[in-house]
Amino acid sequence: MFENNVTRRGFVTGAAAVAGLAGLSTIAPGLASADPKIADQHTEAELRASEAGALAMMTFQKIDGTPVYYWRSNRGNTTLRNWQCTDAFYNALVAWIRDLRSLSSSYGSISYIVSAGFYVDKPGQHGAGTAMDLDHVRWSGGNTISPLDKHHASTNAAIRKRYLATEAVCRRRFRYVLDGWYNADHADHIHSDFGGLPVRVLKDSESDTKFVQAVCNNFRGSGLVIDGIWGTNTQNAFNGLKSALGVTGDPHTSSSVWQAMLSKIATKGFANQNI
Numbered sequence: 001m002f003e004n005n006v007t008r009r010g011f012v013t014g015a016a017a018v019a020g021l022a023g024l025s026t027i028a029p030g031l032a033s034a035d036p037k038i039a040d041q042h043t044e045a046e047l048r049a050s051e052a053g054a055l056a057m058m059t060f061q062k063i064d065g066t067p068v069y070y071w072r073s074n075r076g077n078t079t080l081r082n083w084q085c086t087d088a089f090y091n092a093l094v095a096w097i098r099d100l101r102s103l104s105s106s107y108g109s110i111s112y113i114v115s116a117g118f119y120v121d122k123p124g125q126h127g128a129g130t131a132m133d134l135d136h137v138r139w140s141g142g143n144t145i146s147p148l149d150k151h152h153a154s155t156n157a158a159i160r161k162r163y164l165a166t167e168a169v170c171r172r173r174f175r176y177v178l179d180g181w182y183n184a185d186h187a188d189h190i191h192s193d194f195g196g197l198p199v200r201v202l203k204d205s206e207s208d209t210k211f212v213q214a215v216c217n218n219f220r221g222s223g224l225v226i227d228g229i230w231g232t233n234t235q236n237a238f239n240g241l242k243s244a245l246g247v248t249g250d251p252h253t254s255s256s257v258w259q260a261m262l263s264k265i266a267t268k269g270f271a272n273q274n275i
């Protein structure tokens with residue numbers, strides 16, 4: 001795997017490029033206080049502007065060897081392009097895609113992912129080079145998940161489970177994750193950024209609560225209103241989810257407990273199994 005990283009490093013520019021992957025497990029908590037920005041649809045012009053202006057960013061075309069395409073102006077194209085983010089965020093992306101490969105290994109390898117943007121010249125986490133908008137994932141066995149096609153709202157329960165499995169993997173590495181249930185601006189991508197780390201599930205987070213409610217509904221038929229409010233019904237459903245997954249410990253305060261719970265949700269989701 002290190003050879004892939006060396007190849008990837010060939011695309012790196014800027015001072016941040018000298019940092020290695022040794023710190024992979026320690027995701028930089030910097031910039032964690034910024035709120036996620038909801039109006040984060042990115043145009044090709046914005047992306048071009050970002051390439052011209054971002055000197056402190058590293059540049060990449062693949063994450064840990066997996067190509068990252070851009071379909072917003074030309075769906076289906078497989079042209080490599082230059083993306084930018086901070087070195088620390090790239091390292092988190094490597095950890096994320098390794099998690100994704102591991103948890104979805106029954107689908108084969110990951111052929112490519114599609115993004116709507118990482119660093120973008122605008123305020124917030126994208127402007128800091130510490131955010132990703134995920135549009136699509138394609139596996140070698142032929143499976144796909146496409147937030148771009150609003151798969152959170154698919155009529156196919158297996159597709160909704162796969163969407164939540166993919167989101168669960170994002171949540172293993174990123175605290176602020178905004179999905180199709182969160183609001184209309186995120187109906188067509190999953191946003192992940194460096195805000196709010198370390199990872200855990202917070203009852204006063206609208207996005208966290210909506211994710212939990214969607215998981216309980218789609219894996220356990222809980223019938224919750226997905227309103228982002230952590231009330232009695234959500235608490236009871238969450239207790240049932242934890243119990244069914246054999247989770248002990250407190251996912252609200254322990255990153256390792258929450259990450260392990262997310263891995264179990266992802267495993268069930270990629271296998272199209274109820275919990």
Ligand SMILES: [Zn+2]
Nearest residue numbers: 040132133191
């Ligand atoms: Zn975004």
